[in-house]
Amino acid sequence: MRFSDFTSYDLILLAQGLGTNIALFLVTSLIGLLIGLGWALVRFYRVPVLAQIVTFLSELLKNSPVLVQLFLVFFGLPALLHIRVTPVTAATITLSANTAAFVYVIAVSAIESIEREQVEAARVFGITRWQVLRHIVTPQAAAFAVGPLVALLVNQLQVTSLISVIGVVDLTKIGHILNMRTLKPFVVWTVVGLLYYGAAKLVALLGERFENRLRAHSAWRGL
Amino acid sequence: MLKVENVRKAFSEVTVLDGVDLTIAPGEVVSILGSSGSGKSTLIRCINGLERLNAGRITVDDFDVSKPKELAEARKRSGTVFQLFNLYPHMSVLQNITLAPIEVLKTPRPEAEAIARKLLESVGLADRADAYPAQLSGGQRQRVGICRALAMQPRYLLLDEVTSALDPEMTAEVLAILAKLAAQGTTMLFVTHEIEFAREISDRIVFLDKGRLVVDLPTDRFFAADGGRAQPRVAQFLSRMRKD
Numbered sequence A: 001m002r003f004s005d006f007t008s009y010d011l012i013l014l015a016q017g018l019g020t021n022i023a024l025f026l027v028t029s030l031i032g033l034l035i036g037l038g039w040a041l042v043r044f045y046r047v048p049v050l051a052q053i054v055t056f057l058s059e060l061l062k063n064s065p066v067l068v069q070l071f072l073v074f075f076g077l078p079a080l081l082h083i084r085v086t087p088v089t090a091a092t093i094t095l096s097a098n099t100a101a102f103v104y105v106i107a108v109s110a111i112e113s114i115e116r117e118q119v120e121a122a123r124v125f126g127i128t129r130w131q132v133l134r135h136i137v138t139p140q141a142a143a144f145a146v147g148p149l150v151a152l153l154v155n156q157l158q159v160t161s162l163i164s165v166i167g168v169v170d171l172t173k174i175g176h177i178l179n180m181r182t183l184k185p186f187v188v189w190t191v192v193g194l195l196y197y198g199a200a201k202l203v204a205l206l207g208e209r210f211e212n213r214l215r216a217h218s219a220w221r222g223l
Numbered sequence B: 001m002l003k004v005e006n007v008r009k010a011f012s013e014v015t016v017l018d019g020v021d022l023t024i025a026p027g028e029v030v031s032i033l034g035s036s037g038s039g040k041s042t043l044i045r046c047i048n049g050l051e052r053l054n055a056g057r058i059t060v061d062d063f064d065v066s067k068p069k070e071l072a073e074a075r076k077r078s079g080t081v082f083q084l085f086n087l088y089p090h091m092s093v094l095q096n097i098t099l100a101p102i103e104v105l106k107t108p109r110p111e112a113e114a115i116a117r118k119l120l121e122s123v124g125l126a127d128r129a130d131a132y133p134a135q136l137s138g139g140q141r142q143r144v145g146i147c148r149a150l151a152m153q154p155r156y157l158l159l160d161e162v163t164s165a166l167d168p169e170m171t172a173e174v175l176a177i178l179a180k181l182a183a184q185g186t187t188m189l190f191v192t193h194e195i196e197f198a199r200e201i202s203d204r205i206v207f208l209d210k211g212r213l214v215v216d217l218p219t220d221r222f223f224a225a226d227g228g229r230a231q232p233r234v235a236q237f238l239s240r241m242r243k244d
């Protein structure tokens, strides 16, 4: 066996790399989802000052390259605050914040898709803002947002490949290593690409199933 | 008592209600007439707390709608029926009707549902309890809207042009129900363009003109030549409505 051959050990390496991406994806998606929804709540309750800050933050995050944000957190923060930031921490912070910004945008447009009249029709009966959120806004906003959210998550899974740049050993980084060793870029990057594709497809499929379940409960659309 | 005292409401610079006074006693049916843009809807929206007053006071059984702590009580006492129904599209008819009783009055669900079903029966919709609003005709939707308001057992029912989005046949359906409610002694504040119907069911008729409440008379006096009609604006309004 020559050094440049593929071995079954390489498959384990690739799987581990993919595992890193998926783990990071799951963690940052969860954090991002929670933060993004929290921001949307701040806006729903029109919390003074905080609501403006949140909108500004999300604009900033959404309109600058994730890679630049990643560099800022990984290189910039340590320089500014004299703290140590590990690559995994930097990746977690950056991707969570980025996901949060997009979740916020989706949640806000979902909430705004509900006509003011419906909310008023509840308020005049003495239903509180919280009860409106729970019984009127959330069920309809969820049905509205699930499609865009799934699309966002599929995209965010692929964005995790950026972390290889700051030295996290993920699927893309493993691809680099294998490429250097085997000198078979076409094979290596095809395999790496297919693995990302498979993972993204899985997310999309799960999302679709969830969406269908949600739709089954929305006979009310009368379509 | 539902009391509107010297209420002024402006949107930015434009005054829409200008010193409006109106008192409604339990059991009364009062119709509000007036041309488009005279402030009828705004008055209703002030009473149910959807608009903030610039001046004056509105109390529902002595609860001041301008005071956040009293608004909730005031709102429990009035029920609103909307021109465009404003049903919650993702909830069944039954859920639409029981939401407020369960959440606001804390009525146990089975009891709330029993009340809702009884109301639905009274408006001829007993078999549509599980339908969604999108599956109903306009007239049926508005009947659900009425049930939703009645389920809160309001002392005062506020109705803002509840038939103007409906065709004549559906209008008749809904008016029949309102006539029945009036006969049962339900207190109603009724904004409408259905002059003849207002004449049949109202104890009193008030007329809004450019935000001022210029006439407030018992129904027969309102239509008398030496009563409401003596006001040029009222005479003009009534003759215009006739032609339509």
Ligand SMILES: Nc1ncnc2c1ncn2[C@@H]1O[C@H](COP(=O)(O)OP(=O)(O)OP(=O)(O)O)[C@@H](O)[C@H]1O
Residues within 6 Å of the ligand: B011, B016, B034, B035, B036, B037, B038, B039, B040, B041, B042, B043
């Ligand atoms: N939210 C608002 N912002 C600005 N102007 C408003 C608003 N709501 C109502 N107005 C204005 O206030 C005036 C009175 O409106 P309102 O809806 O109360 O009239 P109305 O008597 O109910 O008329 P219609 O018979 O057409 O329903 C109108 O000139 C309208 O343009």
Ligand SMILES: [Mg+2]
Residues within 6 Å of the ligand: B040, B041, B042, B160, B161
């Ligand atoms: Mg109106």
